[in-house]
Amino acid sequence: MEAAVAAEVSNKRVILKRHVTGFPTEDDMEVVTATVSLAVPPGLAAVVVKNLYLSCDPYMRRRMTKHSEPSYPEFVLGEEDLHFCVSVNPSYQVITTFGVSKVVESGHPDFKAGDLVWGMTACEEYTLITKLGSIFKINHPELPLSYYAGVLGMPGLTAFSGFFNVAKPKKGDYVFVSAASGAVGQLVGQLAKITGCYVVGSAGSDEKVNLLKTKFGFDDAFNYKKEHDLNAALKRCFQQGIDIYFDNVGGTMLDAALLNMRLHGRVAVCGMISQYNLEHPEGVRNLACVVTKRIRIEGFRVIEYFGTYRKFEEEMAGHLKEGNITYMEDVAEGIEKVPAALVGLFYGRNIGKQLVAIAPE
Template sequence: MVASSETIRLEVPNGSKAVLLKNLYLSIDPYLRMRMNREENYFPSFQPEQVIEGDGVSIVLDSGHPNFKAGDYVRGFVGWEEYSLLTNTFHTDMLSKIKYTDVPLSYYTGLLGMPGMTAYAGFHEICSPKKGEYVYVSAASGAVGQLVGQYAKLMGCYVVGSAGSNEKVHLLKTKFGLDAAFNYKEEPDLTAALKRYFPEGIDIYFENVGGEMLDAVLPNMRMNGRVAVCGMISQYNLQKPQGVHNLPCLITKCIRMQGFLVFQHRHLHEEFIETTRRYFKEGKIAYVEDVVEGLHNAPAALIGLFSGRNVGKQVVMVAHE
């Protein structure tokens, strides 16, 4: 008996403004874990049997939307699936054409994507940096941290980063050009470690970790310091988040601590793309990504973020370009 084969034609419904995508790369980001909680955050929580969605890079196969045509490379919110049909305005509004293809398309999940934009907006707008200031970046080899440290160096700041392995520390000092770096897992006293690296105190702390790290930073901040709260990855898997005991430092040191969402800074998007792409092409910014192949490896890649298994920006390649 010979099995029959059937060709299925993928196309958008007639008369709709839907966009049909073939997904190429998926961005693996810590905030996805927060969407698995029952409490809604800035995005609705994932529901049982719902396809997980996140940032991705795709090629348009068919479109009824006036802004997109077959063959366009795009980035936006897509499902963890081989093909995505975007039918609602939220998803099509979040979709944008990829203007430059002289860099790897996977970079639009990181360097020129949401993490890069987060680093650019968070550092330049939330931190209000000045030349010569002292900057500390936690999770400094990750998708956001690696770019924050380099933006700070380009501004003429003194920059120290921390990471969870000696391999990553070496990367911070050699490839990313930070002034110093340390493995926080080898430090018995984080407060003392930060005092060692910042004897004059910290002007800017770019927060990616939370918990004990934030508690250690606050006493080491200088007067009128700024803390940009981008993420708190150490807290996402805890049933009860850790308390922070040194909050009175916000008063005594006149520290401004501010959380932010990248979507609030869309006015910077074109500036971010043009500036960051130029820096990369000129060799002023380095970038490291950790690519795993196959949609089936996406869950393990997400879990690996929370143990620091990845080196650089974690990406899943769904299909070859």
């Protein structure tokens, strides 16, 4: 390896200053600078990557709160995050996320310098990744690399596996998607249309509702913030009831959807963004519908489907190249924008998949 590559460099990173209650603020995070070596420690099966794009996702909020759920560990203040990757410099707790990166140096035969990868990394300019099972080589660099933090990465695999493996759609199904203009929702709706379903989405602004109907091909959509009665809104959109509810928000929307499910309906629970910032999450009152309508409710996590990634990548890349799938991104520039971009998710400021470009190729 050339000496210049192993030189020490400046490394900006985003750390969590405190565990969060209520809505997160930019002040809960801080951008700090460390000096790091880009060399892989001798004998360590790891790679050092330069991060190009970082993903901001609602699930990150759950890891900012101190809790006792072992399957969803919180960020540990002042320590390395050993659940997915290890920071080059362990002096700070760097917030972890999914991202698109370029390998700078490799200590493993499956990777070489210059490889483009996506997977779990950290909110910093350079990261030493030791959990190599959580990163994937990029096979379609002819498509925008940012797509691998979205439609061809974790959100895309989430939409694909949640819809097809959990919801199990059939042609002609009536499908409802909440948070439908987001990173996952916009894809679920389009996959449902490709499958031959009738699709309605909810979003939080008239602009987003218009995008659902004109850009993403939804049959109908509504602005949930303008609806005083969500049950009535769903009855208006689904006069024959809902076969599949792809739930990204939970709370009152889930409650209303249960009232409108058809017999043997399926609810795929992907996320509950409406509940993440509440100290006392809302209860669900209409669970009796699960019995009377024989509804199946199933939650899932995308990590369970990483083994199917290569098949998904080829199918989704084909849809993109053929123009069957449209994807919309909201890209902030510079690592300093990570706190604002992440906080903005919980106020609906983003339109499409929220990314931060660190050093785009």
